[in-house]
Amino acid sequence: MTKEAKRGFDQEPGAASTEAGKDSEAVAEQAAGPGAPAGGGSGSAEELAELRTQLAERTKDLQRLQAEYQNYRKRVERDRVAVREIAIANLLEKLLPVLDDIGRAREHGELTGGFKSVAESLETVVAKLGLQQFGKEGEPFDPQLHEALMHSYSSDVSETTCVQILQPGYRIGDRTIRVAMVAVAEPQPGGPGESSGSSEASEEAQGDAENGDTAKGDGGDEG
Numbered sequence: 413m414t415k416e417a418k419r420g421f422d423q424e425p426g427a428a429s430t431e432a433g434k435d436s437e438a439v440a441e442q443a444a445g446p447g448a449p450a451g452g453g454s455g456s457a458e459e460l461a462e463l464r465t466q467l468a469e470r471t472k473d474l475q476r477l478q479a480e481y482q483n484y485r486k487r488v489e490r491d492r493v494a495v496r497e498i499a500i501a502n503l504l505e506k507l508l509p510v511l512d513d514i515g516r517a518r519e520h521g522e523l524t525g526g527f528k529s530v531a532e533s534l535e536t537v538v539a540k541l542g543l544q545q546f547g548k549e550g551e552p553f554d555p556q557l558h559e560a561l562m563h564s565y566s567s568d569v570s571e572t573t574c575v576q577i578l579q580p581g582y583r584i585g586d587r588t589i590r591v592a593m594v595a596v597a598e599p600q601p602g603g604p605g606e607s608s609g610s611s612e613a614s615e616e617a618q619g620d621a622e623n624g625d626t627a628k629g630d631g632g633d634e635g
Contacts, residue, residue: 497584504543505589508582510534515580542584547577547592557581557588562595572598 514531517523523531546557553560553572561578569575574594581592 545580547580553596558594559591560596564597565600566597567600569597
């Protein structure tokens with residue numbers, strides 16, 4: 413009899429079945445995979461639900477982080493544009509007296525020769541930077557855009573109107589760098605509207621006076 417057969421006879425009857433059970437459990441674990449829970453189906457469902465909850469939380473965190481990053485980019489871009497506009501406005505504000513001299517020279521016919529070329533080149537450059545001139549004769553007076561240095565009355569206007577531009581105004585986009593200095597004219601007091609009202613009042617007064625005279629005359633006849 414061999415040693416293996418003898419060892420088989422020496423084993424207890426329940427030992428073989430125990431080893432066979434262990435082997436089947438090992439095969440089941442290998443088939444289920446290393447991540448499979450040992451507690452059965454209920455444990456697996458709970459862990460899956462927990463994983464889904466964690467995934468949803470991480471997804472929300474990523475979405476919130478993405479939104480914060482987009483807002484940060486927009487804020488940085490907005491600040492960059494604002495800083496650029498302020499820098500350009502400060503530079504162009506220093507050039508306004510030069511532009512005023514160019515305008516006066518043009519009005520007096522002194523903008524000729526090389527000075528004219530330089531002046532036109534400067535005006536082109538500042539226009540490309542966004543500088544806009546405003547203020548024209550005949551436009552309504554706007555206290556946010558105009559500063560009235562002279563005042564008069566005129567029967568040719570129906571509202572407060574800029575009749576002379578003493579110094580043009582400048583702006584960049586919606587930012588006003590300098591308001592326009594103007595002379596304004598208001599409607600003439602006692603205009604057509606007031607005249608008609610005065611005539612109506614005088615007619616009423618005259619009618620009352622005539623009625624009063626008639627009443628006195630009637631009273632005299634009765635006496």
